[in-house]
Amino acid sequence: MAISIAILDCDLLLHGRGQKTLDRFDLDSVSDHFLLSQFGFPRHFILYLVELLREALCRRTQRSRAISPEVQVLAALGFYTSGSFQTSMGDTIGISQASMSRCVSNVTKALVEKAPQFITFNRDPASRDQNFQEFQRVAGFPGVLGVLDCVQVTIKAPNSEDFSFVNKKGFHSVGCQLLCNARGLLLSAETWPGGLKDTEILERSALFKQLQDIEDGWLLGDCRYPLKKWLMTPVDNPETPAEFQYNLAHTTTHEIVDRTFRAIQTRFRCLDGTKGYLQVLY
Structure with missing residues (x-):
């Protein structure tokens, strides 16, 4: 959980x-x-x-x-x-x-x-259309509802289940799954043990359940995520001009979530890893 x-x-x-x-x-x-x-x-x-x-x-x-x-x-x-x-x-x-x-x-x-009063993935038609317009102004990518990423925040080893917090790089962390709009505001934020893969975190998240019945629009995720009808990822080994153009628009738009997390780290230095580790409590 x-x-x-x-x-x-x-x-x-x-x-x-x-x-x-x-x-x-x-x-x-x-x-x-x-x-x-x-x-x-x-x-x-x-x-x-x-x-x-x-x-x-x-x-x-x-x-x-x-x-x-x-x-x-x-x-x-x-x-x-x-x-x-x-x-x-x-x-x-x-x-x-x-x-x-x-x-x-x-x-x-x-x-x-x-x-939950402030971080909400609102899917009503007005919010959806506003997201479409704001994201399309970034790099011309149509139909975008949000940009998705998962980042690792280093923690001290918990007293229990510490193996589940060891990530692929060998240190203890929590995986923070973030979803942002075109202005860099958080629409969803969830934390999970760092030993889980990004795809596992997504599939277990509350956000995943919300996405199953989406009919219009999609999220943008990087190459660590699988392609789904509601999740667009970059083209591997692009060859045609259209594929290169797609990847450029995807990358430019997806960078919003990366900038958001860097801004959070800058404002909240407790997350930058240079001042010590975070401790996870239940």
Whole structure:
């Protein structure tokens, strides 16, 4: 089955940094520039995120002096955008590294619960026709509903079933299947053990079930995927001018999903692999 990802560095759960008061950070007391430079997002978005997740973050703990939703969100954003649990980040908002880890886990789980509100493969006629038009303007490829790819994100070896997360390159990872529209916005995002092939992930995904009854349009996938009535792939060993033109239009259009993931990695440095590994929790 698909797996949910929460981001933790378990080594840091073992190391606190002393007791601090829980009235530790006042969002209104800092400048917009400080929030953007430290947490990667402007004030209005941070406040929006706090309100969106407030109920979920409050119900995740029954501690009488729980960390506020505001601090939990800032801790998570600080980690997502820096990829680090360094002491300086915890000091900024006045919590220990162990608390940072718990906050990141709580916020991540709450975001996963909310994701279907924002990441949706909408197949109504109006959305379909808009996708057709926007994709055709990219490179002239007609009938495109979305561009599909699967990328590997390195993780620490899980405590159980670690063999299923070992990918073909020999390291532990999760396979992230992404579907984007012409503007690079996510229409679908699912995570699976990295030991599965891209085709296996697709066939087990919720997206696959949605695609079986498509009558108009198709997705674009690279050569790792099989050709299907709803999935167009490049022509192997093109020979005719038409085949070369088809492959060029396919490649140019499919690059959108690659650019999307690179943009996500750039914004969320926790995914770029240089700041350590992600930990998968169930």
